[in-house]
Amino acid sequence: AYVALMATTALGITPLVSLLVVVPVMALIGYALQRGLLNFTLGDDLLPPLLVTFGLSIIIQNGLLEFFTADSRKLQAGAIEVATLQVTNGLWIGLLPLLQFVIAVAVIAGLQLLFYRTALGRAFRATSDDQAVAQLMGLDTRHIFALAMAISLAVVAIAGVFLAVRANFDPAIGPARLIFGFEAVIIGGLGSMWGTLAGGVILGVAQAIGAQLDPGWQLLAGHVAFLAILAFCPQGLFPKVSG
Numbered sequence: 161a162y163v164a165l166m167a168t169t170a171l172g173i174t175p176l177v178s179l180l181v182v183v184p185v186m187a188l189i190g191y192a193l194q195r196g197l198l199n200f201t202l203g204d205d206l207l208p209p210l211l212v213t214f215g216l217s218i219i220i221q222n223g224l225l226e227f228f229t230a231d232s233r234k235l236q237a238g239a240i241e242v243a244t245l246q247v248t249n250g251l252w253i254g255l256l257p258l259l260q261f262v263i264a265v266a267v268i269a270g271l272q273l274l275f276y277r278t279a280l281g282r283a284f285r286a287t288s289d290d291q292a293v294a295q296l297m298g299l300d301t302r303h304i305f306a307l308a309m310a311i312s313l314a315v316v317a318i319a320g321v322f323l324a325v326r327a328n329f330d331p332a333i334g335p336a337r338l339i340f341g342f343e344a345v346i347i348g349g350l351g352s353m354w355g356t357l358a359g360g361v362i363l364g365v366a367q368a369i370g371a372q373l374d375p376g377w378q379l380l381a382g383h384v385a386f387l388a389i390l391a392f393c394p395q396g397l398f399p400k401v402s403g
Contacts, residue, residue, distance in 0.1 A: 161326035162319070165233055175235040175325050180318045188393060190313030195306040202291075202305070217334065224331035232328040241325065260322050264360075267315060268353045275353075284308055309392040318397075349396025358398060362389070 163185055167335040201208040243255035275281035287294040287304045295301050323329065323337065344363050348355025363382045370381020389397065 161235070161320045161329045162228060164235060164321045165228075168235060174239070175237045179318060179321055182321060183188065183314050187310040189305045189313040191310040192211070193313075195302060195307035199302050221331050228331065230330060230332070232330040233324070235321065235324040235326045237325045250319055254319035256325065260326075263318065263322075263389055264357060267318060268357050271311075271315070271351055276297035276400060280307070321364075340382070343382065346385060346396055347389050351400030352396070352398045355396060355398030355400075359396070362397075 163335055164178045164182045165177055166176055167173065167181045171178070171181070173181075198209060198212065201212050233403060237256070240256050240259070244252040245255055245258065246252050273281075283294070283304050284307075286297070287299060287301050291301050294304070307390055340363060344359035345356050346359070348357070350358030362385060366385035367378050367382040370384075371378035372380075
């Protein structure tokens with residue numbers, strides 16, 4: 161979101177056009193971060209990467225506070241923010257939310273094809289399953305991990321720009337958004353990308369229903385839906401089937 165803010169301010173472009181700049185920039189940052197720092201923390205112990213990334217989050221948040229202050233910001237996308245499409249008589253759909261949904265589906269479809277229909281995807285899955293065996297087969301796992309991080313931050317960049325267009329953001333907003341992302345993944349089932357999309361839709365619908373009942377119940381309704389699904393389906397609704 162803040163990279164998009166800088167791009168729109170410096171180049172005079174709209175937030176959606178800034179994706180052409182923000183996505184590759186974030187991908188390069190992700191590759192450099194993984195290759196230059198996080199690869200050295202990987203091993204059998206999960207604590208070092210956890211501590212390092214937690215420390216990075218604090219550094220990033222304080223850096224944003226220093227350069228952008230604690231004031232909330234919002235990216236202005238113009239008329240598309242309020243534009244609507246009429247589906248039937250009395251039923252209208254916001255153009256921006258529809259665009260977000262279409263792009264979310266396209267991104268997940270692209271990732272699905274990448275992971276299960278390409279040589280790079282096979283390398284990702286092999287490295288994830290057994291790093292030592294992947295190295296024995298000639299894969300440069302350091303490069304594979306860095307590419308995975310680059311793709312991750314590219315996807316995060318898309319989400320971040322759309323979130324910054326839909327709502328205000330500030331340096332401390334990350335943990336709150338992270339909770340929603342965590343809940344969506346758990347609802348859908350770990351390892352299932354389409355399940356993650358379904359989890360996000362379920363979470364969003366639950367929050368919308370809660371807001372209609374009482375504005376104070378919006379976030380609570382999402383958490384209740386998450387806990388209910390977790391209670392009856394601990395593996396999520398669409399868990400990845402191994403083998």
